[in-house]
Amino acid sequence: MSKNAPACAPLRLHVPEPTGRPGQHTDFSYLHLSPAGEVRRPPVDAQPAAIGDLAFALVRVLDADGNAVGPWAPQITPERLRFGLRAMLQTRIFDARMLIAQRQKKISFYMQCLGEEAISVAHALALDEGDMCFPTYRQQGLLMARAVPLVDLICQLLSNQRDPLKGRQLPVLYSVRQAGFFTISGNLATQVVQAVGWAMASAIKGDTKIASAWIGDGSTAEADFHTALVFAHVYRAPVIINVVNNQWAISTFQAIAGGEGTTFAARGIGSGIASLRVDGNDFLAVYAASRWAAERARGNLGPTLIEWVTYRAGGHSTSDDPTKYRPADDWKNFPLGDPLARLKQHLISIGAWSEAEHQSVQKELEAEVSAALKEAESYGSLADGHVHSAASMFEDVYEDMPAHLRRQRQELGV
Amino acid sequence: MKTTPMTMIQALRSAMDVMLERDANVVVFGEDVGYFGGVFRCTEGLQKKYGTSRVFDTPISESGIVGVAVGMGAYGLRPVAEIQFADYVYPATDQIVSEAARLRYRSAGEFIAPLTLRMPCGGGIYGGQTHSQSPEAYFTHVCGLRTVMPSNPYDAKGLLIASIENNDPVIFLEPKRIYNGPFDGHHDKPVVPWSTHPQGEVPEGYYTVPLESAAVYRPGSELTVLTYGTMVFVAEAAARESGIDAEIIDLRSLWPLDLDTIVNSVKKTGRCAVVHEATRSSGFGAELTALVQEHCFYHLEAPIERVAGWDTPYPHAQEWAYFPGPARVAEGFKRAMEK
Numbered sequence: 001m002s003k004n005a006p007a008c009a010p011l012r013l014h015v016p017e018p019t020g021r022p023g024q025h026t027d028f029s030y031l032h033l034s035p036a037g038e039v040r041r042p043p044v045d046a047q048p049a050a051i052g053d054l055a056f057a058l059v060r061v062l063d064a065d066g067n068a069v070g071p072w073a074p075q076i077t078p079e080r081l082r083f084g085l086r087a088m089l090q091t092r093i094f095d096a097r098m099l100i101a102q103r104q105k106k107i108s109f110y111m112q113c114l115g116e117e118a119i120s121v122a123h124a125l126a127l128d129e130g131d132m133c134f135p136t137y138r139q140q141g142l143l144m145a146r147a148v149p150l151v152d153l154i155c156q157l158l159s160n161q162r163d164p165l166k167g168r169q170l171p172v173l174y175s176v177r178q179a180g181f182f183t184i185s186g187n188l189a190t191q192v193v194q195a196v197g198w199a200m201a202s203a204i205k206g207d208t209k210i211a212s213a214w215i216g217d218g219s220t221a222e223a224d225f226h227t228a229l230v231f232a233h234v235y236r237a238p239v240i241i242n243v244v245n246n247q248w249a250i251s252t253f254q255a256i257a258g259g260e261g262t263t264f265a266a267r268g269i270g271s272g273i274a275s276l277r278v279d280g281n282d283f284l285a286v287y288a289a290s291r292w293a294a295e296r297a298r299g300n301l302g303p304t305l306i307e308w309v310t311y312r313a314g315g316h317s318t319s320d321d322p323t324k325y326r327p328a329d330d331w332k333n334f335p336l337g338d339p340l341a342r343l344k345q346h347l348i349s350i351g352a353w354s355e356a357e358h359q360s361v362q363k364e365l366e367a368e369v370s371a372a373l374k375e376a377e378s379y380g381s382l383a384d385g386h387v388h389s390a391a392s393m394f395e396d397v398y399e400d401m402p403a404h405l406r407r408q409r410q411e412l413g414v
Numbered sequence: 415m416k417t418t419p420m421t422m423i424q425a426l427r428s429a430m431d432v433m434l435e436r437d438a439n440v441v442v443f444g445e446d447v448g449y450f451g452g453v454f455r456c457t458e459g460l461q462k463k464y465g466t467s468r469v470f471d472t473p474i475s476e477s478g479i480v481g482v483a484v485g486m487g488a489y490g491l492r493p494v495a496e497i498q499f500a501d502y503v504y505p506a507t508d509q510i511v512s513e514a515a516r517l518r519y520r521s522a523g524e525f526i527a528p529l530t531l532r533m534p535c536g537g538g539i540y541g542g543q544t545h546s547q548s549p550e551a552y553f554t555h556v557c558g559l560r561t562v563m564p565s566n567p568y569d570a571k572g573l574l575i576a577s578i579e580n581n582d583p584v585i586f587l588e589p590k591r592i593y594n595g596p597f598d599g600h601h602d603k604p605v606v607p608w609s610t611h612p613q614g615e616v617p618e619g620y621y622t623v624p625l626e627s628a629a630v631y632r633p634g635s636e637l638t639v640l641t642y643g644t645m646v647f648v649a650e651a652a653a654r655e656s657g658i659d660a661e662i663i664d665l666r667s668l669w670p671l672d673l674d675t676i677v678n679s680v681k682k683t684g685r686c687a688v689v690h691e692a693t694r695s696s697g698f699g700a701e702l703t704a705l706v707q708e709h710c711f712y713h714l715e716a717p718i719e720r721v722a723g724w725d726t727p728y729p730h731a732q733e734w735a736y737f738p739g740p741a742r743v744a745e746g747f748k749r750a751m752e753k
Contacts, residue, residue, distance in 0.1 A: 183525050196481070197483060197485025197493075198489045203467075227481065396523050403626075
């Protein structure tokens with residue numbers, strides 16, 4: 001050390017830590033919540049630079065009593081809300097049943113979206129037919145809201161002879177083009193740039209469709225996320241970029257992805273993108289913010305980044321045990337609650353739902369999921385070897401099979 | 415069809431012009447390709463002719479360029495993106511290797527990535543280690559990709575049109591040293607323009623050169639030479655100067671490739687040399703050597719010879735010591751003729 005250096009303490013590396021570890025009680029004050037109804041709703045043609053405050057606030061509609069309050073309270077019929085509740089319930093029941101199927105070794109791997117159902121379901125309701133979603137592995141609510149046949153999904157999970165993806169993808173990495181659901185990669189963040197490209201293509205062709213991209217808080221650290229923001233802004237692409245901040249990327253707290261002392265919505269501001277931070281467990285807020293962003297996109301007003309604040313209630317996947325790195329009862333203490341319970345409370349409070357109806361719909365959906373599982377199982381599974389043929393492995397690598405792949409297929413003897 | 419003398423740059427531009435005209439889903443973009451027309455001028459005038467929504471500049475982000483191309487392809491467009499130098503393509507690796515190459519496979523055909531990624535490659539222009547590389551082996555290793563490298567204006571246009579029309583992702587490598595004329599490795603001799611070469615005579619309209627099809631550039635009886643790009647002309651000079659009657663095969667499509675033309679030639683000559691500018695170890699020549707060994711072993715009179723760039727970064731001041739010029743290639747030919 002130079003003798004001229006001033007006396008000072010040695011440098012220290014800062015490594016962020018969550019405010020709660022196993023056996024502790026998480027201090028969720030780091031979330032900086034706004035009271036329901038308090039955050040302003042700017043017009044859809046607002047300049048991104050003029051609404052920077054919204055990236056640090058939290059748009060909320062449902063108050064603690066289940067009332068829809070404030071300027072973001074959306075125009076939506078009770079019928080649509082009932083449909084939304086049903087789709088959320090279906091998502092949760094489906095997840096729970098598939099989790100059991102994985103434990104029973106019927107499927108090799110599963111990822112649930114417990115606690116995050118409102119984000120994908122309400123967002124799907126805010127989009128139009130033909131819009132394309134570029135999801136991660138935790139947006140199965142999009143598929144439920146778009147009424148994709150459960151048997152098809154379960155066949156993918158079972159990797160059986162009716163798996164639409166021919167056994168090539170891990171369970172949950174669906175592709176359902178006709179439902180506007182892009183093939184899930186498994187590599188992270190790549191889909192966000194692709195969504196921007198899809199949206200650019202729609203604009204190039206003078207189409208009216210928009211794209212919606214999904215990414216978790218953890219993978220916003222990937223360069224592709226930042227690249228996507230640049231391209232989306234440069235070409236004013238008709239795209240919505242959804243950052244699902246569920247606080248955890250496997251065992252990594254969102255502060256390690258760069259969320260400490262700032263927000264993920266704030267990432268959009270420096271890029272010149274309109275950015276909102278929204279209560280992701282508030283069905284009405286999700287719907288309202290999604291509509292606002294979709295209107296912007298469809299009106300040639302440019303992209304919107306939305307950070308959905310939520311909590312990953314379950315493990316990352318069936319290979320993960322979250323009690324090893326966070327308090328086991330964390331979700332119960334999460335201040336934004338359970339999205340399903342909150343919408344249910346609202347619907348009951350406006351007289352559009354009842355406990356009895358809830359029980360009967362739940363039973364009906366459970367039976368539906370069980371029947372779908374039973375039917376899908378009748379088509380076989382990876383476990384019992386009823387999968388697509390080994391010969392099919394060589395198909396779709398190229399549009400037409402080149403000579404070297406034909407030789408390799410012959411070598412395998414199929 | 416009426417033909418015109420064209421440089422490789424003009425031929426590539428003509429291919430994009432033809433395809434922009436024929437197919438409303440073709441779009442062209444990349445760094446500096448819009449108003450300016452590209453640092454090598456390949457897209458000059460195209461933005462003016464087809465408008466900014468079909469020919470445009472992009473941010474300096476190769477992962478972004480390829481990523482948006484994948485999304486556009488999924489929508490139904492046919493993107494033709496330029497990577498300014500092949501040396502710059504690495505940030506896009508994830509989008510090429512994990513995404514474009516496997517989109518059809520992983521979605522069982524629901525989504526495809528019919529994109530063409532043009533990129534100038536190779537040395538001989540004092541470009542140093544970031545403007546001279548030949549990265550073909552990184553791509554030929556990836557299932558689902560097509561890798562193409564033309565060696566002359568006629569093939570450049572026909573192969574580019576075939577690549578744009580193809581529904582698989584194509585890595586289209588353009589040897590920049592031969593953009594303006596064939597180069598036989600004698601860097602101290604005057605530059606030869608394409609107008610003096612028969613392959614510089616190019617049809618003005620639409621035509622294709624099929625993919626997965628090699629060309630016998632120079633028929634011969636004593637030695638089969640497997641090569642592509644600039645090295646086609648270096649190999650020709652080496653054959654002339656060594657007096658060896660080499661059959662020079664210009665692979666054109668590196669992968670998937672035309673194995674029949676290779677095998678038929680080696681079975682005829684009984685000897686084989688593989689020549690490329692890229693570094694030697696684990697280079698594409700290793701695959702070619704293995705294929706010849708697997709398919710022609712009992713016809714071989716001698717070990718297969720490899721001549722390639724040294725396993726060093728591409729140097730700036732030592733360019734001609736690095737570049738496998740005609741003398742080094744001829745030495746390889748002679749070794750292949752021994753025994």
